[in-house]
């Protein structure tokens with residue numbers, strides 16, 4: 773079944789269990805600082821592997837030691853769905869092992 777866009781309330785409920793993630797412009801966003809450039813790239817590759825597993829893909833931007841992530845669901849016209857929340861949860865599980873910390 774096609775994913776349904778979440779309401780603002782549903783998004784807020786999901787975000788309460790995802791510290792560091794925010795909803796902005798119909799996307800879920802997270803900004804990480806890593807211990808260096810290679811750790812940032814390593815986390816990007818790890819996130820990419822998770823994305824391939826889930827069949828759901830975020831925008832990933834590495835700038836030196838920073839990884840910026842933004843995701844929504846293209847198939848519903850660029851809205852936030854459970855697929856985005858699921859990906860965010862999986863990313864939160866893997867990020868700490870890379871030394872990721874919250875960036876502004």
Ligand SMILES: C[C@H](O)[C@H](O)[C@H]1CNC2=NC(N)=NC(=O)C2=N1
Nearest residue numbers: 827828829830844845846847848
């Ligand atoms: C066939 C494939 O699963 C789809 O095209 C997937 C790929 N990754 C995707 N990623 C995102 N963010 N939204 C989508 O709708 C989407 N669709």
